[in-house]
Amino acid sequence: MAKSTEVRLSEYCEIIGPKGFVAYAKRRNGKLEARGYLESLTKAENAFFKRKFEQLSKGEKLPPNQFSRYRESKYIYEFKHHSGKRVYCFKDVGGWWLTSGHDKAPKNKQRQQVNRAEAIMREHLETWNIVKDI
Numbered sequence: 001m002a003k004s005t006e007v008r009l010s011e012y013c014e015i016i017g018p019k020g021f022v023a024y025a026k027r028r029n030g031k032l033e034a035r036g037y038l039e040s041l042t043k044a045e046n047a048f049f050k051r052k053f054e055q056l057s058k059g060e061k062l063p064p065n066q067f068s069r070y071r072e073s074k075y076i077y078e079f080k081h082h083s084g085k086r087v088y089c090f091k092d093v094g095g096w097w098l099t100s101g102h103d104k105a106p107k108n109k110q111r112q113q114v115n116r117a118e119a120i121m122r123e124h125l126e127t128w129n130i131v132k133d134i
Helices: 033-039 043-057 107-127
Strands: 013-017 020-024 067-069 077-080 085-092 095-103
Touching: 013 043, 020 043, 033 043, 033 085, 033 095, 043 077, 043 085, 043 095, 085 107, 095 107
Parallel strands: 020 095
Antiparallel strands: 013 020, 067 077, 077 085, 085 095
């Protein structure tokens, strides 16, 4: 029998809306990397991302220049701010899980950031005993 894990979604949620939620993915070590990144942004940048999270939780479609699936990943999506700030996430269990963020990297470094987001996704899902083939 699988080990039961009690999860309090409120500990991880950024926003809950009528069509889903946006929450922070948790690493094995307990860190919520996306939260730390968002807290490091300016008020204007942070407000931009929070508006996008709210729109997503309401089921609104976001323009591709602000939110899209990363072209080389099956699971990772990115929120994009015009200043070059990026926040990565994945969709699972009725909501969106924020993994990490960074300033836009040169083309040769972008894949490293996506690999990191995928690693955080795997750790998060393993914590909850969910298996995803990535």
